[in-house]
Amino acid sequence: MAEVLGVGLTHYPLLAGADTHMANLLKSTLKDPDIPVELKDPSSWLLLAQEEWGTDGGVAAAAAHRSRLLEDLQKCREAIDEFEPDVVMVWGDDQYENFREEVIPSFCVLAYTDTVVEPFGVLDMLKVPNVWGLPSDTSFVMTGAPDFAKAAVTDVLNSGVDVAYSYQPREGIHFPHAFGNTQLFLDYDNVGAEFPYPIVPMAVNCYGEHVIARKGGIARFADIAAGEQLDPPGPTPLRCFEFGRAVGRFAKRSDKRVALVASSSWSHAFLHDKGWHLRPDTDSDQALYEAMVAGDYETWNARTSRQVIDAGQHEMLNWYCLLGAMSELGMTLSWSDLVVTEIFNSNKAFAVFE
Numbered sequence: 001m002a003e004v005l006g007v008g009l010t011h012y013p014l015l016a017g018a019d020t021h022m023a024n025l026l027k028s029t030l031k032d033p034d035i036p037v038e039l040k041d042p043s044s045w046l047l048l049a050q051e052e053w054g055t056d057g058g059v060a061a062a063a064a065h066r067s068r069l070l071e072d073l074q075k076c077r078e079a080i081d082e083f084e085p086d087v088v089m090v091w092g093d094d095q096y097e098n099f100r101e102e103v104i105p106s107f108c109v110l111a112y113t114d115t116v117v118e119p120f121g122v123l124d125m126l127k128v129p130n131v132w133g134l135p136s137d138t139s140f141v142m143t144g145a146p147d148f149a150k151a152a153v154t155d156v157l158n159s160g161v162d163v164a165y166s167y168q169p170r171e172g173i174h175f176p177h178a179f180g181n182t183q184l185f186l187d188y189d190n191v192g193a194e195f196p197y198p199i200v201p202m203a204v205n206c207y208g209e210h211v212i213a214r215k216g217g218i219a220r221f222a223d224i225a226a227g228e229q230l231d232p233p234g235p236t237p238l239r240c241f242e243f244g245r246a247v248g249r250f251a252k253r254s255d256k257r258v259a260l261v262a263s264s265s266w267s268h269a270f271l272h273d274k275g276w277h278l279r280p281d282t283d284s285d286q287a288l289y290e291a292m293v294a295g296d297y298e299t300w301n302a303r304t305s306r307q308v309i310d311a312g313q314h315e316m317l318n319w320y321c322l323l324g325a326m327s328e329l330g331m332t333l334s335w336s337d338l339v340v341t342e343i344f345n346s347n348k349a350f351a352v353f354e
Contacts, residue, residue, distance in 0.1 A: 001304075002252050002258065004251050004259075005080065005259045005324075006325065006331055006353030006354075007076050007260070007351065007353070008261070008350060009076050010073075010263070010264045010348040010349070011092065011177060011179075011265075012069070014123075014126075014345070015185065016130050017128040017180075018131050019062035019066065019117065019161045022062035022065065022344055023057055024126060026343050027267065029269070029270065029277045031275075034225070035278070037260075042267040045279075048160055059187065065339070066131075068339050072350040073145045073186065080197070080259055083257065085257045086198075086258065087200060088198065089202060089251070090179055090199055090201050091261065091318040092178025092182065092202070092318055093176075093262065093317070094203045094206075096207075097170070097173055097175070097177070097216065100212070105203070105205065106205050106212060106234060107243055109163060109164070109165045109200065110202070110203060111163040112166070114143050117140055117141070117183070117223060118138065118175070119174075121175075122174065123136075124174075134191065138194075140184075141193075143197070143198040146167070148238035155253070161243050178203075178264065179263070180192075181263070188220050201228055205234040206236075206318065207234065207314050208231065208305070209230040209232065210231070210271070211234070217270075221277075224273065234305070234314075234317065238320075241259075241307075241321070244260075244320065244323065244326075245325060245327065248326070248328040249328060249349055251329075252329055258350070260321035260322060265315060265347065266280070266281060266289075266338075267282070267285050267312040267347060270312075270345060272311065274310060280346050282342075285349075289349060290314050292333065295333065322353075331353040333351060337349070
């Protein structure tokens with residue numbers, strides 16, 4: 001008989017980087033000449049930001065942030081190991097990696113065979129050394145479950161939710177880090193090399209109007225002011241919730257033990273235009289976190305795409321998928337944590353549903 005576990009975690013790229021570089025995104029933002037000078041002055045920041053920034057540009061705080069994240073990731077891994085899944089299905093965003101100008105699907109299940117993943121691709125682009133001190137071309141194998149993935153697509157399509165599928169990853173780029181980092185962080189001590197469970201990645205177009213316009217990354221305010229050529233929107237939060245419900249029904253009808261995982265941080269500073277890319281939208285994150293703890297999915301589904309984008313919560317669409325599945329299956333939150341930060345780009349949430 002099928003059994004399901006729900007897990008939420010982060011794939012924060014700079015967790016794989018050295019402490020000396022964990023605040024690099026903020027340091028880069030502070031060089032943007034179009035951000036008001038007074039807002040870039042640490043003395044004007046919130047107390048938490050000042051404490052994290054300290055006298056060393058966040059190096060000491062990075063060690064504490066890493067410790068907290070690894071503790072929460074370990075709890076997620078322990079829950080997965082105790083559950084002993086046959087397969088792990090992961091909702092993650094694609095930041096101009098697998099999908100580019102040729103096609104941007106709202107949802108795409110990656111029905112891949114075993115795939116070689118080089119997890120330090122994003123760090124190389126950011127010129128950040130990895131925390132393990134390993135060569136930049138270090139790799140591990142992500143075990144696939146293509147037949148199960150194809151069955152999931154068939155079931156979801158027949159339920160009335162449109163979802164694309166892919167049999168081969170794009171060549172010449174690093175594998176989408178939302179999925180690569182999920183395996184890397186759940187197997188942190190082994191640098192991802194000994195994760196024993198097959199993974200079915202499920203890509204969500206979280207970046208929507210910014211996926212090609214900003215190439216899944218950071219925009220300077222001069223470019224924004226000049227007029228961005230925005231892309232069509234991604235799926236709405238409610239549609240992601242419905243996609244999650246459909247996947248949840250499939251998982252429950254299967255004959256497997258299935259772990260359903262949402263992989264993303266919550267609001268991102270570099271996406272939070274109203275906050276001048278200096279800090280995440282913590283108020284919005286905390287409101288949704290409190291609603292999740294209370295099992296209040298109506299509050300989540302009342303959010304519009306515009307509200308999600310304005311808060312820099314693009315990647316939280318992955319969590320909408322997870323909560324849709326948890327709602328459909330009547331699963332209960334057994335543990336969670338919200339790690340709030342001002343200078344390390346994004347707040348990170350963790351959760352286990354049983």
